[in-house]
Amino acid sequence: MGGVPKRPEDIFKDYTDDYRGVFQDDLENITLFGSGARGGYVPGKSDLNFLLVLTEAALGSLERAVAVTAKWRKRAVAAPLVMSRSYLETSLDVYPVEFLDMKLHHVTVFGPDILAEIEIRRSHLRWQLERELKGKLLLLRRGFLEAGRDAKALKGLIAASLKAVFPYLASLVYIRRGEVPGDRRDLIAAAREGFGIDGDLLTRCLAVKEGSSHPGREELIALFSDYMVEVARWCRIVDELKIEA
DSSP: OOOSOSSGGGGHHHHHHHHHHHHGGGEEEEEEETHHHHTOOOTTTOOBEEEEEEOTGGGGGGGGGHHHHHHHHTTTBOOOEEEEHHHHHHSTTTSHHHHHHHHHSEEEEESSOHHHHOOOOHHHHHHHHHHHHHHHHHHHHHHHHHHTTOHHHHHHHHHHHHHHHHHHHHHHHHHHHSOOOSSHHHHHHHHHHHHOOOHHHHHHHHHHHHTSOOOOHHHHHHHHHHHHHHHHHHHHHHHTOOOOO
16 A cells, blocks of 8 residues: 555556446546646645546445545545536536536546536526625635734635635636636736736735745735735625626
């Protein structure tokens, strides 16, 4: 049994063999998503995330995969997302932001490229964006009050929120352009061009998250305050979006 994978592709064959051994012909697809599919995987810090698509019949006997999942958890591979093709196809209107993110950043490991086939409606993206952004804004404000003047806590809030924010930006750009740049800084530029997003502010927040910038406490408080104002402006942008379908 190996340790933490150095590269996601190093485990594709063994991972596939294990889950095919469990589910056999009921396993239709395995797809890598998340940081491993974006090129941002860091051994020892990142988990690897997989989607398993099973037949409806196999979903009733997931206990067969408990031991295999535990085995891979020891190698920093997260328990997989498990769904049927029907669940995926009928959930695109409920979770369009998440499925768009997976569609944009994935690697098919086994079976057909199911995520390439899905279609995300712009109207569904707008509805979820409004709900998620307004909820995120409330959480940011509460988090800011809880963190107070604790610089470490504020850095943690920025890092945690950006994980969700970039899929939101990708959805905004997709609504306008129908395509999304793969690089995060190119995404920021596209959002700035299409919606007037404050790209400089986001770049500064990203630098804090990545550890390449270490602002002092007062500067960090000011940065976070500006960040909250910017997210509030995104809420207004989404409110004003007019989409026919």
